[in-house]
Amino acid sequence: MKRLMPAFAVNGALAVAAALALAPLLWMVSVSFMAPGEADSFPPPLLPRAPNLAAYRELFARHGMGRYFLNSLFLASAATLLSLTFNVMAGYAFAKLRFAGRDRVFQLLMGALVIPGQVAMIPLFLMLKPLGLIDNFGGVLLPTAAGVFGVFLVRQYALTIPDELLEAARVDGAGEFRLFRSIVLPMLGPIMVTLATFTFLGAWNDFMWPLIVLNDEHLFTLPLALASLSREHVQDSELMMAGAVVTVAPVLLLFVVLQRYYIRGLLAGAVKG
């Protein structure tokens, strides 16, 4: 009996905490299946009387949600591809290739971590405007195509590749590019999944920079569309919750599947601070 009580308290507290963490998300799903206007009553209903897809139908048919979804999907996928290409190459070189000025350049990059990204946003806007990159996906993507965090993440992982392996391949006459493609890349697999997960979630959830770059509604991402909808349709709880589900569900699913990799990146990122 005496041994059961603490176990009960710990697991009970965990259950309450988990319920609090999940409650808003479960409520979102529930309301999204309610009939128009059903959620705005007192006491607030927890479950839909007759679950239906009215809110989703209106969202996709009348508010162009399909387009915003594709915009988000395209931007997040493209950001992931770009970030994988540039950060992996640079991260590997900073870890394993000897070249003049390497360590000094890397230190300079790490120093950039103290500068908040928003400092660069206004001049960046003014730079991209004459290039026609405002109201253009290019303007959203280019600044995120490579980043200090990504380079750092890959470098730390690449440091564990044994030098002997690379030297042996060089003795066998492999050029640096072939070495990278056939020996290094396969070994970097796990960290590439981590970087891809981080970049995709980051790009999908990003708000401030797309808000500055994209004014044309046709180019809106899901967060932009949702923010603008919520300013016009404050009354339509069901519609807004359906929009939130469409926005949140893909990243939650992705996280549940790739948790292990995501958390590895999170811990590596924390160490950098």
Add this chain to the structure above:
Amino acid sequence: MKQQRAGWVFVAPALAIIGLFFFLPAAAAFVLSLTDFDIYALADLRNLRFVGLGEYAALLTNPLFWQALGNTLYFVVFGVPLSITASLGAALLLESRLARFKGFFRTALFAPVVTTLVAVAVIWRYLLHARYGLINYALGGLGIGPIDWLGDPRWAMPAIILFAVWKNFGYNMIIFVAGLQTIPEDLYEAARIDGASATRRFWHVTLPGLTPIILLVSLLTVAGYLQLFAEPYVMTQGGPAQSTVSVLYFMYEQGFKWWNLGAASAVAFLLFILMLVVTLAQLAVAHRRGAL
């Protein structure tokens, strides 16, 4: 010397992007903040004037800027300790030897972190609704009268803090879990043999073992919370009565609503300096207490 060339070829694209799209504009922000760049200069650069520290001086006499700064500090001063306490509590529960279903609980507690900020802010707007919101309904069950969370200047910032704690505590929780795993089991064993209670073991073994992690987590969280933006943008639009205008919200409005890009750059720069000062102050305090 093939490595020499290959090295530069491999890092060149990333360096070009980071240099062109981060270092260059960050440096340009300072230059821009010394001008009165506004909507007329946007139309024709000949209207641009160099004003030295004029924009900074104007900001320091602008009551709305001070209010934005005060609101942001309010958010940091209450939000950061609350967040860290929640994170540490959750981590201790997760790492308890008595805990079961750890994998499920960890995923559930972490879920809010990966959600899209704008989407969950929209959800919370409805949860916090004065009449139909679930939160007031639950409070009503406890005999607490309805609170106009987002419509009352006294309650809007506390509501945003509550939301931010919910959204973010899982992040530091994971870092604390990793930190807790590095504290040697022998220390707990020795304390137990000495007859130390669970509370004493927490104060004398767990907390000292976590000190470097707590410092790290504080630095990251303070820096992150100083950048408050999307929460007020979605939930309150800075209101009511400007009680949730944050420094970045103020910058965004100056820059992209009124097109005072010179003034907005000065705001961005002041925020950067504030973040540096606060970080250095935290490090100095930690140093004096021997945590470093």
